[in-house]
Amino acid sequence: LIKKGEVVKGVYEFTKLFGEDKYNWHLAYYNFKYIKTDEQWNKLLSMAKNKEEKIKFYTIRALNVKANVLEELKNITKIDKNSKFFDLLLFRTLLNSQEFFDLPMPSYYETTKRFKDYKPFISYLKSIKRDNMYMVDLTLAYFNFYQKNIDVSKKYLNKAYKEVSGDDIHELNALKYIIYLNNLTKIDEKIEDEIGTKLEKLMLQPCNKNSLHKYTFYKIKDIYKKQNNELKYFLSKNIDYTNVNAINLEKYNELKALENKQNKTKLEKYMITHTLKSEYVRIELKLAYTNILMNNLMFEEALKRVKKTTKKEDKLEFNIFNNYIVGNNRVHSEKKYTLYETIKKLIDIQNNLKKNPNSTMDNYLYATALYNLSYWGNSNSLTTVYRSNYYFKEKDNELKKINLSIKHFKKALKRAKNKEFKSKIVYMLAKSELALY
DSSP: OTTTOOOOHHHHHHHHHTTTTTTTTHHHHHGGGGSSSHHHHHHHHHHOOSHHHHHHHHHHTTTTTTOOHHHHHHHHHEEEEHHHHHHHHHHHHHHHGGGGGGGOOOOOOGGGGGGGGOOHHHHHHHHHOSOOOOHHHHHHHHHHHHOOOOOOOHHHHHHHHHSSSSSOHHHHHHEEEEEHHTTTOOOHHHHHHHHHHHHHHHTTSSSSSHHHHHHHHHHHHHHHHHTOOHHHHHHHTTTSOOOOOGGHHHHHHHHHHHHSSSSSSSSHHHHHHHTSSSSSHHHHHHHHHHHHHHHHHHHHHHHHHSSOOOGGBOOOOTTTTTTOOSSSSOOOOOOBBHHHHHHHHOOOOOOOOOOOOOOOOHHHHHHHHHHSSSSTTTTGTTTTTOOSOOOOHHHHHHHHHHHHHHHHHHHHHHHHHOHHHHHHHHHHHHHHHHHHH
């Protein structure tokens, strides 16, 4: 019919599929696009054999992404305020509105302006009187919550609970939980158990569970921050992506302590499970711990974690004891050393300095190694997971490395006799002082 040019008749036939055959509903929607003019629309309306067909037309038109759903709901109400298609459209609108809870972490509500103003919907729905008010009251509960009318939201939520049998209705329980989260001002172990219990139950349901998961940690992260609980603030903020590079020695020790804690709260169990949910993250964290120890100059502890191996692929790209005139010091060393050999040599140098604090060569080598393990050196990858172009991981540790390198370069310079060697020390001293600046 459509190919023959009888567009309205063809679209009319397609609309019959809407609500009859669940596998072909979409054909009614996809082919509705051929109705492009008021004339075609009025002709289609005139073809309707009953009220039900007219309501179908308004409903299908409302499914378009550019549709004015509120106006279509009004059109349906004028025909039959108790229509099942009114419920369908309203529930679809409610589901779409729940993007409110589903923004990427951790910058949840930084884009608040994107959210719609639901006042027109609220105003209209308040005027509706139907035989079954459940969908209206459910929607009013959510829309009032979006508008920050929490008390009004609770009123409609309680009303909706009375309109359905049983109390295990997911969409109601989800909003009840969301309001509970918004009323929290502090978190202790009792509340952590409450949150964990409620969230665990809701996560068993198929609906919007990912949104509830995200929203939970968005709401509690700032409470943890106010309570100076840095670890749980960090875990809440990074619940869906464990930023291993952001974990320092203190956080690592706290994380391991939490993992090994005997009587965890339900929320603590949930947080640990999600933080260490994959074997990849566990391996990455294990490798990162060696970096953390190196970054804190805990070389003996680091050595215990490094395998004694001489495989070609385990050899380091750069020698941390080498200095070059190039600014970044990244010149591939001719003789390759393993991480084990490198750390072992560092410990030997430290031991030599304990015996002879004024050793020119040991001071020079130690200072060079410290510089190369810093953000500016050739082996920053040994102290952090990745080297950022615009920030370094821990200011205090960088200051410690650079200040120590300056101290040991000055000691070496004081006792060096060869002029060329002294010039080299001065050059490296200047690079360390520039880094300090």
